[in-house]
Amino acid sequence: MPTGVPIEIKRLSKQFGPVTAVERLTFTVQPGRVTGFLGPNGAGKTTTLRMLLGLVRPTSGSATFAGVPYASLADPLRSVGASLETAFHPGRTARNHLAVTAAAAGIPKTRVDEVLEATGIHAFADRRVGGFSLGMRQRLGLSYTMLGDPGVLVLDEPINGLDPEGIKWIRGFLRQLAAEGRTVLVSSHLLSEVQQSVDDVVIISKGRLVRTGTLASLELDVAPQTIVDSPDRAALSAAMDAAGLSHTAGRNGLIVDEPDPAAVGHAAFVAGVELAALYRLRSGLEESFLALVGEHPEVPAGMPSVQAADADRPEAGAAAEGGDADEPGAPAGEPAPGADEPDGPGAAADSDDTPEGGER
Numbered sequence: 001m002p003t004g005v006p007i008e009i010k011r012l013s014k015q016f017g018p019v020t021a022v023e024r025l026t027f028t029v030q031p032g033r034v035t036g037f038l039g040p041n042g043a044g045k046t047t048t049l050r051m052l053l054g055l056v057r058p059t060s061g062s063a064t065f066a067g068v069p070y071a072s073l074a075d076p077l078r079s080v081g082a083s084l085e086t087a088f089h090p091g092r093t094a095r096n097h098l099a100v101t102a103a104a105a106g107i108p109k110t111r112v113d114e115v116l117e118a119t120g121i122h123a124f125a126d127r128r129v130g131g132f133s134l135g136m137r138q139r140l141g142l143s144y145t146m147l148g149d150p151g152v153l154v155l156d157e158p159i160n161g162l163d164p165e166g167i168k169w170i171r172g173f174l175r176q177l178a179a180e181g182r183t184v185l186v187s188s189h190l191l192s193e194v195q196q197s198v199d200d201v202v203i204i205s206k207g208r209l210v211r212t213g214t215l216a217s218l219e220l221d222v223a224p225q226t227i228v229d230s231p232d233r234a235a236l237s238a239a240m241d242a243a244g245l246s247h248t249a250g251r252n253g254l255i256v257d258e259p260d261p262a263a264v265g266h267a268a269f270v271a272g273v274e275l276a277a278l279y280r281l282r283s284g285l286e287e288s289f290l291a292l293v294g295e296h297p298e299v300p301a302g303m304p305s306v307q308a309a310d311a312d313r314p315e316a317g318a319a320a321e322g323g324d325a326d327e328p329g330a331p332a333g334e335p336a337p338g339a340d341e342p343d344g345p346g347a348a349a350d351s352d353d354t355p356e357g358g359e360r
């Protein structure tokens with residue numbers, strides 16, 4: 001069974017002329033786990049992966065497999081399977097594509113059928129790729145990455161385009177690869193897309209690292225807040241101030257940085273303020289992610305923001321109207337808790353190389 005090695009990104013930067021695509025990125029991807037490499041469009045994911053695979057020269061820093069750059073790997077196809085930039089000719093069959101690559105890499109022909117079986121497209125092996133759906137192409141891309149039975153998999157948006165059944169399948173597939181001890185790095189611009197597949201996350205925004213850690217640690221970060229309202233909001237605000245509870249004004253009341261509605265209710269009670277609503281507001285993981293990458297979902301005024309914020313049921317005795325969630329993007333949205341600053345200002349890694357032309 002192939003064993004994975006860590007992917008090590010160290011102070012990696014890439015400058016394209018005036019555009020800083022990646023800036024001093026440092027993180028490690030561990031074997032035996034599925035890691036989500038996340039960030040909105042344009043965050044620098046593809047550029048990072050291209051540097052990792054030796055397709056783009058870094059301006060500074062390094063991207064290696066246990067210290068070895070891709071270009072120096074003794075047997076790249078058997079070490080690293082990558083779905084980046086795999087273009088399939090529409091007129092050729094799936095089997096033909098894989099057979100050609102296998103022959104060139106000295107991989108036995110029998111492996112072609114094995115990977116087609118493993119990715120569930122064996123029945124379509126002799127069909128032309130031009131007729132494949134996006135989901136079938138994704139599976140073919142995965143077959144390709146698996147040809148050399150590599151210990152490391154680098155998959156660019158592999159879930160994009162899959163139907164619900166395909167999504168369910170790939171979750172199990174990725175988990176199995178990690179359980180076998182492989183290193184599995186999966187990029188996506190949506191946390192919700194990979195949330196059920198990944199153990200760890202690396203989140204980037206504008207080329208910079210904003211967060212690494214386990215998915216569970218990100219979940220813990222989703223700090224609930226309390227919504228409280230009163231016929232006399234000014235008095236309520238003063239009551240919160242008096243109790244030392246920081247808050248901001250929302251559409252449905254005050255948003256208080258306190259997870260326990262009882263504490264908020266008590267503060268109002270002490271000040272003799274009548275309440276009209278009191279309930280807990282809990283943001284979802286996706287909102288936490290959006291806040292981290294600086295993209296707050298907008299919800300039109302008056303619309304229940306069900307997808308933007310998942311308000312807990314109003315607490316007993318509260319007069320909340322239908323558990324209407326308040327402001328979207330509710331977590332305080334510290335842009336980078338745990339952000340890794342790999343080096344200080346003026347570090348050598350800051351130096352800008354001359355950008356190469358013609359890349360991409």
Ligand SMILES: Nc1ncnc2c1ncn2[C@@H]1O[C@H](COP(=O)(O)OP(=O)(O)OP(=O)(O)O)[C@@H](O)[C@H]1O
Nearest residue numbers: 016019021040041042043044045046047048359360
């Ligand atoms: N060859 C290039 N020349 C100039 N700018 C580039 C080049 N490649 C990428 N960029 C810029 O670098 C930034 C990061 O792009 P990149 O494609 O790495 O982001 P991404 O996170 O992969 O986004 P997406 O999911 O949309 O591909 C963007 O501003 C992009 O326009």
